[in-house]
Amino acid sequence: MRKLVKLTTLSAALCSLFAIQARAGTVTISATGLSSSPIFVTSGLGSLTVGTELNIGYFYDTSALTSLISTYKAGVEGIGNTLAAAQTDAATKSGLLYSSTVGWLSNSSNFKSLPAAANTISQTGGAAGKLLFASSATRTVNGVSGTYAGATGTMDVTYANYGNSLPLWAWVATGSQITIVTDSTWVIPTSPTAGLTIGSAALSNGAFGTAVNSNEILLGSYVDYSSGSDLVAAASIAETYTVVPEPSTGALMMIGACGLVALRRFRKV
Amino acid sequence: MTNSIKISSLLGLLIGLIGSVANSQTVSTPVVGFNKFNFSAGNTAFTATFTKPFVFSGVATSKSSTWLTVSTASFSSLGPVGGLPTHYVKITSGPLNGFVFDVVSNTGTTISVDGDLSTAGATPAFVVRPHVMVSDLFSSSSGLTDGLDTITVFNPDGTSSILLRAAADSSSGWVNPIDESVANAVIYPGQGFYITAATSGNFTSSGQVETTQTVVPLYAGAINLVSRASPSGSGVQLGSLGLGSGLSPALDTVEFVSNDGNLSSTAVYLWAGADGFVNAVDESPANQNVAGGEVMNVTVANSTRWIAPAPYTP
Numbered sequence: 215m216r217k218l219v220k221l222t223t224l225s226a227a228l229c230s231l232f233a234i235q236a237r238a239g240t241v242t243i244s245a246t247g248l249s250s251s252p253i254f255v256t257s258g259l260g261s262l263t264v265g266t267e268l269n270i271g272y273f274y275d276t277s278a279l280t281s282l283i284s285t286y287k288a289g290v291e292g293i294g295n296t297l298a299a300a301q302t303d304a305a306t307k308s309g310l311l312y313s314s315t316v317g318w319l320s321n322s323s324n325f326k327s328l329p330a331a332a333n334t335i336s337q338t339g340g341a342a343g344k345l346l347f348a349s350s351a352t353r354t355v356n357g358v359s360g361t362y363a364g365a366t367g368t369m370d371v372t373y374a375n376y377g378n379s380l381p382l383w384a385w386v387a388t389g390s391q392i393t394i395v396t397d398s399t400w401v402i403p404t405s406p407t408a409g410l411t412i413g414s415a416a417l418s419n420g421a422f423g424t425a426v427n428s429n430e431i432l433l434g435s436y437v438d439y440s441s442g443s444d445l446v447a448a449a450s451i452a453e454t455y456t457v458v459p460e461p462s463t464g465a466l467m468m469i470g471a472c473g474l475v476a477l478r479r480f481r482k483v
Numbered sequence: 484m485t486n487s488i489k490i491s492s493l494l495g496l497l498i499g500l501i502g503s504v505a506n507s508q509t510v511s512t513p514v515v516g517f518n519k520f521n522f523s524a525g526n527t528a529f530t531a532t533f534t535k536p537f538v539f540s541g542v543a544t545s546k547s548s549t550w551l552t553v554s555t556a557s558f559s560s561l562g563p564v565g566g567l568p569t570h571y572v573k574i575t576s577g578p579l580n581g582f583v584f585d586v587v588s589n590t591g592t593t594i595s596v597d598g599d600l601s602t603a604g605a606t607p608a609f610v611v612r613p614h615v616m617v618s619d620l621f622s623s624s625s626g627l628t629d630g631l632d633t634i635t636v637f638n639p640d641g642t643s644s645i646l647l648r649a650a651a652d653s654s655s656g657w658v659n660p661i662d663e664s665v666a667n668a669v670i671y672p673g674q675g676f677y678i679t680a681a682t683s684g685n686f687t688s689s690g691q692v693e694t695t696q697t698v699v700p701l702y703a704g705a706i707n708l709v710s711r712a713s714p715s716g717s718g719v720q721l722g723s724l725g726l727g728s729g730l731s732p733a734l735d736t737v738e739f740v741s742n743d744g745n746l747s748s749t750a751v752y753l754w755a756g757a758d759g760f761v762n763a764v765d766e767s768p769a770n771q772n773v774a775g776g777e778v779m780n781v782t783v784a785n786s787t788r789w790i791a792p793a794p795y796t797p
């Protein structure tokens with residue numbers, strides 16, 4: 215009888231331990247400019263479109279991410295015979311760079327999304343498996359009141375699906391611009407039931423408020439105002455234009471005449 | 484988790500008053516004080532170690548399964564407000580001694596509760612106290628960051644309620660992170676909660692020391708953070724808390740976690756019935772002191788209850 219109890223006890227203990235490991239914690243999202251924390255906006259400092267997705271998760275290869283960001287920041291060069299043609303070429307290349315960058319960021323072999331694997335997501339106006347900038351709120355930015363889209367909500371996440379203390383990133387793609395940010399406090403908790411807050415309030419504009427913190431604002435820019443909510447602006451793709459003039463008709467005739475002279479001299483010889 | 488304890492008017496006052504009262508009735512002055520709790524960056528578990536002063540203490544003159552009447556009483560409004568209960572009834576005699584019931588409505592003489600009073604006896608003694616709310620505990624806190632820090636309270640159905648710190652945008656100091664509406668939460672007697680904080684800080688639990696036993700519910704399929712809810716810093720052995728009597732042998736566990744911000748599991752004990760609590764890994768007998776404000780995570784296969792002893796008995 216005693217042995218039976220012991221065996222039962224041990225197996226139950228193992229079951230209990232596994233049960234503990236399988237528990238989930240709550241991840242709270244707060245990116246609405248609440249209490250003057252920064253708001254995610256476009257590169258033109260306008261509100262994001264309601265419905266824009268806020269991606270949160272883990273990048274498997276941070277070196278590749280760094281390289282990707284460098285390529286994006288380098289921008290594109292548009293080449294054409296006229297300025298308009300160069301701009302068109304640049305726009306085409308920008309579109310391709312944007313698509314390839316977002317494609318890399320979205321690829322599940324590069325990025326493990328928390329919302330996609332969350333047990334549940336609680337968000338007013340949200341969508342299944344996604345966290346969105348789903349709400350609009352009036353915020354004061356630099357003394358001017360305006361309406362800004364924000365992302366807020368909670369996710370029930372099984373941390374065991376990721377790993378203890380893994381760092382997390384947040385990124386936003388507007389359709390033509392991208393923001394990528396992270397913070398040292400955004401790590402998967404060691405306790406399976408612990409809470410985690412991915413809040414824009416954690417993003418700072420650098421030490422002593424003097425410069426953009428390149429460790430946090432990886433792609434985008436921090437706009438620091440003395441009053442009201444600050445902004446985290448998305449990065450657009452830098453474009454340079456190189457115009458290669460098309461030869462004029464006169465220039466072509468001169469080239470032809472030079473050719474005839476050369477031919478005559480050749481025949482005399 | 485370190486705390487500083489100051490129990491003013493404490494035992495000296497109590498003993499002095501008892502000594503000076505020259506009649507046959509027992510008179511006791513509530514023991515009051517406060518605990519200041521320090522929290523680390525990260526996640527830490529806490530509880531409320533004091534109750535609010537009672538607004539009524541006496542004996543029901545009649546009752547039904549859902550209400551208590553005191554014919555001579557003149558109760559003021561006891562809530563709820565905004566969907567949250569503001570007061571609770573705690574039975575202090577008879578078969579349901581220690582049970583806690585939310586007040587759902589009241590008149591001047593009758594209190595309706597959320598729960599079943601059928602077995603409470605004909606005329607149970609009870610007290611009515613205001614609930615301790617999250618807003619009470621953090622009304623004079625420091626170190627919390629707006630838009631980042633949260634409180635997590637676990638519900639009986641396995642869900643959790645999250646409050647996001649927003650001192651500048653909420654009358655309670657907290658908002659619902661789903662829709663940013665003003666939010667608050669009840670910390671029930673003996674219940675624990677998590678603080679998730681970006682930086683270290685502190686908060687204060689103050690009020691009266693509970694002097695009667697408390698029945699703390701333990702729900703299957705839920706995270707049950709419970710505590711002795713005592714301001715005392717001295718520990719009591721896990722096996723002496725009466726916690727095991729409601730647990731299922733070889734199934735239910737009690738987990739202790741670190742208070743350094745990581746909530747790392749420091750020990751898991753399995754209830755082994757006649758063998759008491761044993762270490763879930765090697766089955767060695769539990770030798771675990773439980774401090775007054777220490778939070779335990781109890782996992783139960785079947786919903787049950789723990790009759791937590793009174794923190795202080797006059």
